[in-house]
Amino acid sequence: MNFPIRLAILISLVTGVSMAKISSKQINTYMAFGLPVDPANVRTLVDLDLSYALSSTLTEWSDSRELVAGIAKSWEMPKKNEIKFILKDRLMWSDGSEVTAIQVVKSFERTKKDHGDSLKSLFDQVASITAVGANTVKFELKVDAMSSGVLTKLTEPMYGLVFVNDDGKIDLSKTVGPFVLSNATHEALALKQNKKWYRYHAGMAEVVSIRRPPAGDEIQDSFLRDEWVNIMTSSSLVEKSVNETFEKKMFSIWNRSLDKIFFLSPGSKLANDDGRKFFKFLNKELDRSVLTSGLSGFSLTQQFFPSGYVLFDPEFKKGLTEVSLPKQFQTRPIKILGVSSRLNTRLKENIKAAIKKAIGIEPEFKLVQLSDFEKARAEKDYDFLAGALPVNDPNVEGAMGFFFGLNPPIIPDAGVDSLAFSERVSKAKALPSQSDRNLEYRRIFSDATNHGSIVPLFHYSTVVIAKSGMDLSAVPMSDETVAFSKVKFK
Known part of the structure; x- marks a missing residue:
């Protein structure tokens, strides 16, 4: 992210x-x-x-990136599709009152009700979440608990415990x-x-x-x-x-280290054949050295993930075919959506220059505040977005859910069944081993790159x-x- x-x-x-x-x-x-x-x-x-x-979350990552208990003291898997979390002894809210299992359940229910469409990667795997006594929370899953990735999913802060009032609203003046x-x-x-x-x-x-x-x-x-x-x-x-x-x-x-990708991604207007041809053309013709002129702290790239991350593909091949620039992009300026705080003056001017060099017409920008970006991204008055995302999440399934699971997706499908990426991600998550899942995820990103759904440009650091x-x-x-x-x- x-x-x-x-x-x-x-x-x-x-x-x-x-x-x-x-x-x-x-x-x-x-x-x-x-x-x-x-x-x-x-x-x-x-x-x-x-x-x-x-x-705070039920599970979390240690400083050495080991999965450890968070507000849970421990967990167990008494059945193939069940995980039980035992809360820490004397776990308290900020006002000194003790946290109960039923409050944890209410927190998850509120999260699902208000944000379930964006958090399907967890909730699609969960049949029920219930309290067992005062300090135990039981997750019944639709899948095998050991291979589900739920324990790592629960490290993500969006699944953290929040206090929910009787009216179903959260109260952040009282937290854990x-x-x-x-x-x-x-x-x-x-x-x-x-x-x-x-x-x-x-x-x-x-x-x-x-x-x-x-x-x-x-x-x-x-x-x-x-x-x-x-x-x-x-x-x-x-x-x-x-x-x-x-x-x-x-x-x-x-x-x-290099933990972010700067990329181009089609908006709803370009999620079609002409748009994909345009993105294939850009991926092949865009002069990345112009994009980074006068800047420091970057590494140019052809693929989404940096070397060292589990989804980096050492065998990645840029398989772009020759494609001409569609006529509609030869006669009008394209509109780029971006976040004003992410596009400093030099980078914005570089993007203009690189795109003008590739297609002959200088683009226009629609820049918004970071807090308004998701609302703007859902609108259809731009051609593509120029954005940045973290690419170092230890929870691979969570990252895949974010890249392909939002509405609209950050990386859209590429037009035919074999390139329906969100569906392929769901099927990959059901594979029995992490190595098999990672292999398919790499294939998905290769296809997305080579078929006009994403143009990776360079990696940089926080x-x-x-x-x-x-x-x-x-x-x-x-x-x-x-x-x-x-x-x-x-």
Whole structure:
């Protein structure tokens, strides 16, 4: 599946904290967040970060990427299609009340009711979720529990426990996550430390203050100018001069390996034969070196996943056939949908130049805020999107469900039965071994690339930059993001 991490005065206004009480252990950051905040609604990396902050999952990944217990103390599989989770002893909500199994069940029921269409990769495998006594939650599955991937699926934060009121609505002022949501307005969010969290530690932030990124400004420039903001999530894909400035100021920098793909994907208008021919043409003719001119921190690619990831295909062959540019794209500018914070000025100009070089006409852009992207993606007034996604998820089935399972899918089908990717993903998930599933997933991505459903361009990295007084050294490079709970203070 990039998220930025925002003011002493604003905190005093929004949360009621006086200026004299502003904590020295306070994260101030920028984020293009959406409202209402919902840990189960994860469409962007900003959503992911908030989800990690405001909920906790039954299972989770250790720092060494081993599957371990989360809010569950343990689990067992007493029957072929059954998993039982035993909750941790004295597991508490932020208000000190004890968590019960029935509350866990209500949380899953609410998630399925409100977001089930986007979370089919779990719920399509589940027959029922019930409480057994006060501290045991039973999952009855439609498939074999051992090979289902449910245990790894449940590490994803959208399946984290949230408190559900009697009216079926969530209440994020009461959580089992590292933070609670103490205030939310269109301009800002305020999170407060949850001392009842099962992994609470004294070094974590007491307050997280979030503001929207300044409009019409490069976020890196705002970070350098604004004394209030002290941590920022960015990317390695910046102009070389910006990287040099960060290094000179000796900021604390957390830099992932190549963990994101920048790609082109057809919108609903191009999910047809002409659109696929256009994408095959682009994949063959687009000059990728023009796309990255003047930028640093990238690796050009022909396939979706980077080397080292389990779905990287060492035998991938770019099997594109000769195809001419369809006439409709020779006479009009194409419209590209993108997120304003993901397309810095240099990258946007590079994309214009590369496409003009390939088809002879400069494209137009429709740029939206990250929080509005999913709504814009569902509309039909653009030709294709230029986007970025994480490509390092240890939960392979979860990643496949995200790439092909959204409505509309990020990677659409390619027109004939053998290229119905969402159906092929569902069939692949039923294969008995992980190696068999991964082999079919690689084939699906090869077909999607070679038949005009995706154009991978380059890989780049997540970068988190913190100013003086903050310590990111405890955050493993295997993490998807720098969780607020793992930021320490010097």
